[in-house]
Amino acid sequence: MSTINDVTVPDKSNIQGMILRGFTHPYSCHMVFKFKDQPGAKSFIKAIFPYVQSAESWGDEKPDLMLNIGLTCSGIAMVSNLNATDMKYFPWTFQKGPASGGSQQSLNDCGPSDPSKWAFGNTTQQVDCVVHTYAMSPQMLKQLVSIVSNAATAGGLTEYLPLDEGTKRLEEYALIPRNSIHFGYLDGIDQPKLGWTNPMDPSDLRNFLIGYPPSAFSPGPTLGDAGTFAKDGCYNAFRILLQDVELFDNFLSTNAENIAKTIGQTPKYAKEWLAAKLNGRWINGSPLELSPDEPDPKTSHSTKFGYAGDTSGMKCPFAAHSRVANPRDEKLSEQGPVPRLIRRGMAYGAPPLINSYKGERGLIGLFLCGSLPTQFELLYSWINTTNFSAVFPSQNGQDALIANRSMETADTSFTIPTDKGPVVIKDMPQFVVTRGTAYCLLPSLSTLKSLAE
Amino acid sequence: MANPLTLYVPIKQDAISQAGAQLAYETFVKSVKTGLDASGIVHYARLALIPNASGQGTYAILLITAFDGPMNPYLSFFWTNPNTQKAFAGIAQVALNPPVPPVTDLTGFENFINENNLSQPADLYQAYPQTVKEIEAAFPHKTVLPKHK
Numbered sequence: 001m002s003t004i005n006d007v008t009v010p011d012k013s014n015i016q017g018m019i020l021r022g023f024t025h026p027y028s029c030h031m032v033f034k035f036k037d038q039p040g041a042k043s044f045i046k047a048i049f050p051y052v053q054s055a056e057s058w059g060d061e062k063p064d065l066m067l068n069i070g071l072t073c074s075g076i077a078m079v080s081n082l083n084a085t086d087m088k089y090f091p092w093t094f095q096k097g098p099a100s101g102g103s104q105q106s107l108n109d110c111g112p113s114d115p116s117k118w119a120f121g122n123t124t125q126q127v128d129c130v131v132h133t134y135a136m137s138p139q140m141l142k143q144l145v146s147i148v149s150n151a152a153t154a155g156g157l158t159e160y161l162p163l164d165e166g167t168k169r170l171e172e173y174a175l176i177p178r179n180s181i182h183f184g185y186l187d188g189i190d191q192p193k194l195g196w197t198n199p200m201d202p203s204d205l206r207n208f209l210i211g212y213p214p215s216a217f218s219p220g221p222t223l224g225d226a227g228t229f230a231k232d233g234c235y236n237a238f239r240i241l242l243q244d245v246e247l248f249d250n251f252l253s254t255n256a257e258n259i260a261k262t263i264g265q266t267p268k269y270a271k272e273w274l275a276a277k278l279n280g281r282w283i284n285g286s287p288l289e290l291s292p293d294e295p296d297p298k299t300s301h302s303t304k305f306g307y308a309g310d311t312s313g314m315k316c317p318f319a320a321h322s323r324v325a326n327p328r329d330e331k332l333s334e335q336g337p338v339p340r341l342i343r344r345g346m347a348y349g350a351p352p353l354i355n356s357y358k359g360e361r362g363l364i365g366l367f368l369c370g371s372l373p374t375q376f377e378l379l380y381s382w383i384n385t386t387n388f389s390a391v392f393p394s395q396n397g398q399d400a401l402i403a404n405r406s407m408e409t410a411d412t413s414f415t416i417p418t419d420k421g422p423v424v425i426k427d428m429p430q431f432v433v434t435r436g437t438a439y440c441l442l443p444s445l446s447t448l449k450s451l452a453e
Numbered sequence: 454m455a456n457p458l459t460l461y462v463p464i465k466q467d468a469i470s471q472a473g474a475q476l477a478y479e480t481f482v483k484s485v486k487t488g489l490d491a492s493g494i495v496h497y498a499r500l501a502l503i504p505n506a507s508g509q510g511t512y513a514i515l516l517i518t519a520f521d522g523p524m525n526p527y528l529s530f531f532w533t534n535p536n537t538q539k540a541f542a543g544i545a546q547v548a549l550n551p552p553v554p555p556v557t558d559l560t561g562f563e564n565f566i567n568e569n570n571l572s573q574p575a576d577l578y579q580a581y582p583q584t585v586k587e588i589e590a591a592f593p594h595k596t597v598l599p600k601h602k
């Protein structure tokens with residue numbers, strides 16, 4: 001622990017690694033558990049604690065295998081010595097979990113995404129702990145997964161196997177190019193800087209790490225024994241999102257035919273153009289605001305741009321996913337700064353091109369924040385209802401890529417302004433379905449160590 | 454779609470708490486107006502004092518609102534606004550059962566509101582689906598100029 005300008009700065013060796021850095025290990029598996037009892041839960045944490053990677057630099061010695069641990073509120077209540085009164089100090093949203101009425105006001109998991117259909121995280125399949133394992137080779141991953149799995153069996157834990165009718169673990173599928181996700185886009189481009197200069201800046205680390213008030217999004221708890229337990233931790237909204245790649249590809253191909261005529265281009269160009277308009281970036285990553293007409297390798301990782309100058313949506317449609325998930329300098333009709341999220345997700349399931357693979361595919365979503373309601377859920381409510389800025393022509397519109405179309409009040413059309421008149425797609429299909437969610441705390445290493453004692 | 458909040462807080466019977474509740478009731482609209490106006494999501498809000506069965510004094514404070522969208526993501530706006538913060542912290546102060554955790558930061562505020570909310574979204578009747586922002590945009594305020602003969 002040290003101080004800058006009289007402010008105590010956190011010790012990286014006490015923070016779980018994924019909070020401060022995106023791991024580049026090519027293999028990962030995300031294991032979801034329910035505890036049986038306190039002794040079993042403690043023995044489990046004790047057995048896997050030696051493999052926890054902190055945020056400290058590993059220098060030249062990149063670990064071959066390592067893991068990070070998330071605990072839900074029910075998991076903390078079981079494994080820790082916090083009593084019922086202490087537990088009340090945790091934020092309500094974390095206590096009640098993602099399937100609760102309050103969270104569902106934002107997440108709106110209705111229809112095919114209904115929590116009753118989830119593989120974990122609903123009332124009948126309570127999650128206590130999620131273990132994120134990473135390795136440099138498939139063999140190393142297998143070794144680590146069996147260490148975790150054996151420790152779980154010894155501690156009497158129940159493991160959920162979320163994929164393919166409860167038969168498979170959530171294992172990363174490394175798509176090519178690296179860091180791309182299903183639907184073909186490059187992902188993980190723009191992340192909060194996690195600086196330590198101005199706590200009112202939404203990308204300052206104090207908006208993600210618990211225990212350093214004041215800051216714009218006030219991560220909590222900061223009081224009581226729960227505050228001590230949670231200090232140097234961060235929340236992870238762990239969310240599995242199935243992506244219907246066939247539906248998405250058909251949607252692009254079918255609409256490209258007509259769009260090509262409207263914009264006077266080839267269907268091949270129109271397909272790429274439509275994919276870019278849904279996301280706000282071309283599939284190579286170039287933002288539409290900087291490269292409106294075609295992808296450009298020079299802008300594929302650009303993060304310095306805004307939307308305020310594009311009030312007609314002529315470059316980037318209002319409902320494009322990136323424009324909704326980070327409106328940047330857009331004029332908002334709400335108070336308060338634009339929330340940011342740390343994204344540490346990756347793809348699961350082989351793409352349809354791999355004929356031998358018959359299972360599902362999607363995103364293993366790790367959305368890290370200091371406040372579940374004011375960062376993660378606020379953005380999710382914007383994704384499902386784009387009513388946060390008066391410049392958006394449809395206040396009941398939705399994120400073009402990932403919104404839940406089954407919402408009763410949703411305007412499910414998508415408008416793409418062009419200089420030849422708007423392209424309007426009336427009924428947007430639902431490309432993404434929620435398969436499970438758990439709100440976890442990624443506790444500090446000192447807290448994890450205390451649990452193992 | 455609007456959502457309801459029905460905040461029901463039984464209060465202490467001592468003279469200071471009772472007077473505090475009476476003051477909260479009398480100054481309610483004035484003290485929350487700027488905060489609620491700025492939020493652009495609250496349709497109506499009112500505060501009522503539930504009398505003791507004896508007819509003497511106040512048993513509980515009841516705050517009823519209907520607002521657009523989800524509740525928890527927007528609580529920080531009401532906590533950040535000094536006037537609405539004061540109004541809510543004032544209610545927490547006179548609560549018969551002191552809130553755990555105390556209402557001194559956003560987490561305490563979020564927990565206090567949810568812990569004492571008696572309503573579910575399904576409980577709300579709604580005559581119209583429009584949001585506050587849509588209604589305000591449809592009926593813009595007309596600038597009033599001085600009248601001349």
Ligand code: HEM
Nearest residue numbers: 185186187188189190241322325326341363379380402432
């Ligand atoms: C399967 C579902 C999803 C897909 C396919 C997807 C895809 C993408 C892509 C391709 C980008 C642009 C690349 C980048 O800026 O890194 C992006 C950015 C982003 N997404 Fe998603 N996303 C999904 C779910 C979500 C969810 C659930 C959230 C939030 C709750 C979210 C929040 C964001 C944010 C904050 C950005 C960064 C925008 C910026 O800073 O410009 N995404 N997403």
